[in-house]
Amino acid sequence: NAGVTQTPKFRILKIGQSMTLQCTQDMNHNYMYWYRQDPGMGLKLIYYSVGAGITDKGEVPNGYNVSRSTTEDFPLRLELAAPSQTSVYFCASSYSSKGNTEAFFGQGTRLTVV
Amino acid sequence: TQLLEQSPQFLSIQEGENLTVYCNSSSVFSSLQWYRQEPGEGPVLLVTVVTGGEVKKLKRLTFQFGDARKDSSLHITAAQPGDTGLYLCAGHTLYNFNKFYFGSGTKLNVKP
Numbered sequence: 573n574a575g576v577t578q579t580p581k582f583r584i585l586k587i588g589q590s591m592t593l594q595c596t597q598d599m600n601h602n603y604m605y606w607y608r609q610d611p612g613m614g615l616k617l618i619y620y621s622v623g624a625g626i627t628d629k630g631e632v633p634n635g636y637n638v639s640r641s642t643t644e645d646f647p648l649r650l651e652l653a654a655p656s657q658t659s660v661y662f663c664a665s666s667y668s669s670k671g672n673t674e675a676f677f678g679q680g681t682r683l684t685v686v
Numbered sequence: 687t688q689l690l691e692q693s694p695q696f697l698s699i700q701e702g703e704n705l706t707v708y709c710n711s712s713s714v715f716s717s718l719q720w721y722r723q724e725p726g727e728g729p730v731l732l733v734t735v736v737t738g739g740e741v742k743k744l745k746r747l748t749f750q751f752g753d754a755r756k757d758s759s760l761h762i763t764a765a766q767p768g769d770t771g772l773y774l775c776a777g778h779t780l781y782n783f784n785k786f787y788f789g790s791g792t793k794l795n796v797k798p
Contacts, residue, residue: 576728605786612696614688614774615729615788622784630785631689662728669783674719675776677728 574598578663578678585653585685593648593681595663603666604646605630605675606638608659615662621646622669653685689713690775690789698795699765707760707792709775718751718758718777721788729774729788765796 579594597604602623607615607630617630621640635657637649646665650657660682666675693708709718717736721729733742735751735758742749746769748761758775775789 603784603786607788612772612791612793614690614692614791615776616688617785617787620785628784631787664728664786666786669778669786674731674734675729675786677730680726680728 576663576665576676576678578661578681580681581679582682583684585650585683587653587655587685589653590649590651591653591683593650593661593663593683595646595648595678596644597646597663597665597676598644599665599667599676600643601665601667601676602643603669604640605664605666606636606646606648607662607664608632608657609662609680610659618648618661650683655685657683658685659683688790689779689787690777692773692775692789692792694792695790696793696795698797701766701796701798702764703796705762705765705794707762707773707794708757709759709789710757712756713779713781714755715777716755716780716783718755718775720749720758720760721774721776723772723774729772729776762794765794767796767798770794770796 605620606618619638621627663678664675720732723729740751746763
């Protein structure tokens with residue numbers, strides 16, 4: 573049971589570099605989300621998608637981009653990395669947005685920008 | 687500021703004590719969920735409360751959804767070291783069903 577898979581698990585970037593965080597799910601979920609979590613804090617929504625070809629901004633979208641070309645994949649792109657983007661990034665998916673639907677999470681990507 | 691504010695932010699207690707964690711918002715939620723997160727892992731769902739005033743029990747954990755559906759609480763009876771972790775509330779608001787918001791988190795440490 574793969575569930576939600578994120579790669580890489582760890583990454584160190586230099587300021588100004590770019591990278592793509594990969595996220596794939598094998599549960600045929602329509603809804604996918606990207607969050608960032610700073611140490612000891614809650615999760616802040618970066619972007620979300622309600623299905624292939626549809627994405628929208630969350631609470632903290634600046635500095636990030638996403639695409640959703642397939643149901644399975646939801647990559648997060650950082651174009652010009654900044655120290656403020658040092659964080660742990662979580663991808664999640666759910667079957668629907670109805671309240672009693674569980675969100676499943678990947679293991680996270682720990683990103684450090686130096 | 688976050689849409690869902692949790693209190694307290696940190697809680698350190700002795701094994702056997704009781705505790706309550708609060709999750710508050712100025713927005714109405716269609717439902718609220720509680721997750722628990724271990725270090726280095728993603729959050730895992732504990733419970734979902736859907737109806738205003740609803741109370742759900744999960745062994746020593748009791749969850750309540752406020753009547754106005756703007757707040758929720760998590761009460762743990764006789765806490766154990768295995769309860770240690772980060773507790774997060776989360777939900778969808780009524781005005782934007784598709785966004786899934788998380789609370790600011792409560793870090794619980796239960797000392798043996």
